[in-house]
Amino acid sequence: MSVRARPTSPHLQIYRWTVTMAMSILHRMTGIANYAGMALLAVWLLAAALGQDAVTQVNYIFGSWFGQLVLFGFTWSLVHHMCGGLRHFVWDTAAMMEPDQREAIAWATIIASVIITLLIWTLFVWMA
Numbered sequence: 001m002s003v004r005a006r007p008t009s010p011h012l013q014i015y016r017w018t019v020t021m022a023m024s025i026l027h028r029m030t031g032i033a034n035y036a037g038m039a040l041l042a043v044w045l046l047a048a049a050l051g052q053d054a055v056t057q058v059n060y061i062f063g064s065w066f067g068q069l070v071l072f073g074f075t076w077s078l079v080h081h082m083c084g085g086l087r088h089f090v091w092d093t094a095a096m097m098e099p100d101q102r103e104a105i106a107w108a109t110i111i112a113s114v115i116i117t118l119l120i121w122t123l124f125v126w127m128a
C-alpha cells in the first residue's frame with residue numbers, strides 16, 4: 001500500500017533556538033521549581049514551629065553542600081521567574097515588542113537574574 005506524503009508540522013528539532021524561546025520555556029520551568037522551593041520553605045517553617053531540635057536538623061541538611069546548592073538554585077529560580085514576570089509586565093504596556101528589543105529584554109532577564117542571585121548570596125550568605 002502506498003503511503004501518501006502528508007504535510008508535517010514543525011517541532012522542537014526543526015525550530016531554530018532563539019533566546020526568547022529559551023526564556024519562555026525557562027519561565028515555566030522556574031515557575032514549577034518555585035513550587036518545590038516553597039515546599040522547602042514550608043519544611044523549615046514547620047521545623048521552626050516544632051522546636052529547636054527539629055530546626056537544628058533541618059538547618060544541618062540545608063547547610064550541607066547539597067542543601068546549599070539546592071537553595072542557591074531556588075534563589076536563582078525565584079529571581080529569574082521574577083525578572084521574567086517583570087518582562088511580561090513591560091510587554092503588557094506594549095513596550096519592547098520589536099524583534100531586537102525582545103531579544104535584548106530576554107538577555108537582560110538571564111543576566112540580571114545571575115547578578116541579583118550572586119548579590120543576594122554575597123550579602124546574606126557568604127558575607128553574613
Ligand code: HEM
Pocket residue numbers: 027028030031032034035038081082083084085086088089
Ligand atoms: C513562589 C512563587 C511563584 C510560583 C510558584 C510561580 C509559578 C508559576 C508557574 C508554574 C507559571 C507557569 C504557568 C503556565 O505557564 O501555565 C507561572 C507563570 C507566570 N508567573 Fe509565576 N510563580 C511565582 C512567582 C511569580 C512572581 C514573583 C512573578 C512576577 C514578578 C510571576 C509572574 C509570572 C507571570 C507573568 C507568568 C505568566 C508567564 C506567561 O504568560 O508565559 N510569578 N508562575
